[in-house]
Amino acid sequence: MRNRLVWTLGLGAFGLAFSITTTSAYLAPLLERFTDSRTVISGIIAAEGIFALGMSLVIGPWSDSFHTPLGRRRPFMLVALPGLAGALALMGLMPNLWTTTVVVLAFYVAYYVYEPPYRGLYPDLLDESMFGRAQGVQHLLRGAALGIVLIAGSQLFDIWHAAPFILAAGVTVIACGVPVAWVREEIGQGERVYTGVGAYLRTSWTVLREEELVRRFLLANALWEGAFAAARTFAFLYVTKGLHEPSSTATGVLGCVAVGYVIAAIISGRLGDKFGLAPVIFGAAIVYAGGLFGAGFADTWHPAYYAVIIPVAVAAGTVMTLSWGLLFKLMPAHRRGAIAGLALGTKGIGLLFTVVAGVAIDAFSSTFAKTDGYQVLWPLCAIPIALSVPLVGSLLGRERPTDTGAHEALRE
Numbered sequence: 009m010r011n012r013l014v015w016t017l018g019l020g021a022f023g024l025a026f027s028i029t030t031t032s033a034y035l036a037p038l039l040e041r042f043t044d045s046r047t048v049i050s051g052i053i054a055a056e057g058i059f060a061l062g063m064s065l066v067i068g069p070w071s072d073s074f075h076t077p078l079g080r081r082r083p084f085m086l087v088a089l090p091g092l093a094g095a096l097a098l099m100g101l102m103p104n105l106w107t108t109t110v111v112v113l114a115f116y117v118a119y120y121v122y123e124p125p126y127r128g129l130y131p132d133l134l135d136e137s138m139f140g141r142a143q144g145v146q147h148l149l150r151g152a153a154l155g156i157v158l159i160a161g162s163q164l165f166d167i168w169h170a171a172p173f174i175l176a177a178g179v180t181v182i183a184c185g186v187p188v189a190w191v192r193e194e195i196g197q198g199e200r201v202y203t204g205v206g207a208y209l210r211t212s213w214t215v216l217r218e219e220e221l222v223r224r225f226l227l228a229n230a231l232w233e234g235a236f237a238a239a240r241t242f243a244f245l246y247v248t249k250g251l252h253e254p255s256s257t258a259t260g261v262l263g264c265v266a267v268g269y270v271i272a273a274i275i276s277g278r279l280g281d282k283f284g285l286a287p288v289i290f291g292a293a294i295v296y297a298g299g300l301f302g303a304g305f306a307d308t309w310h311p312a313y314y315a316v317i318i319p320v321a322v323a324a325g326t327v328m329t330l331s332w333g334l335l336f337k338l339m340p341a342h343r344r345g346a347i348a349g350l351a352l353g354t355k356g357i358g359l360l361f362t363v364v365a366g367v368a369i370d371a372f373s374s375t376f377a378k379t380d381g382y383q384v385l386w387p388l389c390a391i392p393i394a395l396s397v398p399l400v401g402s403l404l405g406r407e408r409p410t411d412t413g414a415h416e417a418l419r420e
Contacts, residue, residue, distance in 0.1 A: 013133060014142045016190050020085075020126050021146040023183030024119070025153035027096055028056075030176040031115065032240045033158060033262075034165050035099070041169070042105035046242075046381075050366025052109050053241050059116040060356025068124040068349015079193025081125035081132070086188050089181055091118025096177035100170030122184060124349045129191065131336045139285075139333040144277020147329035151273050153179075155266030162244070162259045221338045221406055222347055226354040228399040229335070231392035232327055233358030235300070238365035239389050242382065250382030251309045264314050268321020269328075276326040277333075285334040286403045288326060293397050295323035300390035307378045327393075337407040361392065 032053065039049045067084060074080045095115035102108040134142050157172070164171035243265075247258035272292075280288045299320030306313065332351070339347040368388055373381035 013191070014138065014145050017129060017133070017142070017187055018146045018149045019183045019186040020122075022149035022153045023092075023180040023185075024123060024126070025150040026157055026183065027092060027115075027176050027180040028119065029154050029157040029240070030096070030161060030172050031099070031112065032237070033244055034161060034169075034172050035112065036241055036245055037165065038100060038169055039105065039108065042108070046366040046369045047363070048105075050241065050362045052112060054237070054360050054362035054366075055109075055113060056116045056119075056237075057356035057359030057362075059113075059120045060359060061353045062356070063117070063120040064124045064349040064352035064356065066349070067121055068128065068347070068352065071125040071128055081129050082188050082191065082193060084125040085122050085184070088118045088122035089185055089188070091115070092122065092184065093177045093181040096173050096180060098173075100173035120352065124352050126184075126187065127332065127352065129187065129193070130332070131339065132193065133191070139281075139336045141277045141281060143280075143329050143331075143333040144273050144275075146273075146332075147276075147325065148270060148273035151266055151269035151325065154269055155263065158262035158266055159259055162255055162262070166255060219339070219347070221403060222335070222350070224399050224402055225331075225335050225338055226350055228396040229331060229351055230354040230358040231396040231399075232331060233355040234361030235358075235389040235392045236324070236328065237359045237362045238385065239300075241362050242365060242369065242385050246379075246382040246385055247309070250379035251307075253309050257309060260314060261317060264317040265321045265324075268318045268323075269325035271318075272322045272325025272329050276329045279326075280330045280333060284404075284407060285330045285337065286400055286405070286407060289330050289334060290397065290400045290404065292323040292326035292330075293393055293400060296320065296327055297390050297393040297397065299323065300386050300393060303386035304383060304390070306386075307376070307383055334403070334407065338403070358392075364388070 035053055036049050039052060043049065071081050071084055074083060076083050078086070091114060095111050095118060098111045099108065099115065102111055130139070130142060157176070161172040161175070164175065243262065244258050247253050247261055248255060251257075276288060276292075299316070302316075303320075335347065335351055365385055365388055368384050369381040371381070372384040375381070376383040
């Protein structure tokens with residue numbers, strides 16, 4: 009029963025990953041039809057961070073107190089589904105930069121109505137002893153979505169630039185609809201409560217001020233998300249424009265990344281449950297940072313790099329797989345929605361790092377002329393990962409002990 013619930017919840021992550029990877033990977037080459045400025049392109053993509061920061065701080069705590077016959081979290085998720093599908097379907101069909109930007113912003117709105125309540129379902133419905141494994145399943149499905157989008161999507165993009173977005177619309181609405189339709193929440197007895205944007209922002213600020221361990225995690229999460237967002241946005245262009253390789257090479261590189269993420273999803277959950285989530289993240293972050301620094305020395309492509317990419321991708325996937333499980337073990341039960349919103353808010357701050365990466369690539373285009381500036385991307389991404397290592401180190405041994413009793417009545 010619990011395993012079925014874990015996989016049902018994980019399909020929501022599959023849909024979210026499919027949609028956001030499609031926009032991150034193919035929006036940049038799509039926008040290149042209208043502008044050749046990496047700064048403008050990164051600014052449009054990084055606008056996601058504004059919505060992640062602004063909306064999550066409201067939607068997260070609101071979903072803590074939204075009592076309906078459908079539950080607290082799922083009403084928000086249901087409302088978001090049409091926006092997710094519609095925006096994705098239209099994204100590749102727009103005729104100019106401005107209409108494309110409007111559709112992209114609409115997608116971000118729907119995405120951040122869905123994700124904070126979805127994240128809150130995990131600690132609501134699962135026992136703490138399942139957090140590591142549940143995150144492993146979630147990221148196994150995320151890795152599968154990543155692989156499909158990066159490998160199949162690149163082929164579809166070459167055939168018709170709108171095809172990956174239309175595919176993502178169909179996959180996302182089905183996968184994200186499964187938790188809405190099949191998950192059963194505990195039905196509260198209270199009324200639907202809306203206390204206002206100001207009250208929710210104050211709640212988020214109170215949590216941030218009072219929960220020291222959560223605050224450390226949130227800073228680390230912002231650093232992880234910033235590096236991940238910048239790499240995800242420019243990796244395809246780094247291979248095709250910076251290294252002057254064909255799209256088949258980019259497909260191979262992105263395929264190795266996907267394989268690494270799947271391996272991490274398979275092994276990291278069990279490692280985290282056995283040794284603790286923070287120690288496993290700590291070790292993986294060191295490998296992750298070192299791999300990114302090393303990538304900055306490459307200005308030509310060699311097939312041997314495929315073998316190097318996979319272990320670094322495993323380390324990166326481990327950090328991203330276990331991060332939310334660690335947060336679940338740090339958060340108090342009565343503030344789950346608010347803290348999930350804060351975590352997505354720090355993701356929004358991290359996403360703004362994409363603009364820094366775009367500006368840096370433009371600025372270093374003459375310094376690293378051989379790669380048109382793209383070579384600077386990897387050491388730039390390594391810096392936030394390296395800065396996260398001491399933050400995770402401060403969380404070693406601080407995970408809340410597992411308490412299985414709180415969830416027994418709910419599961420029965």
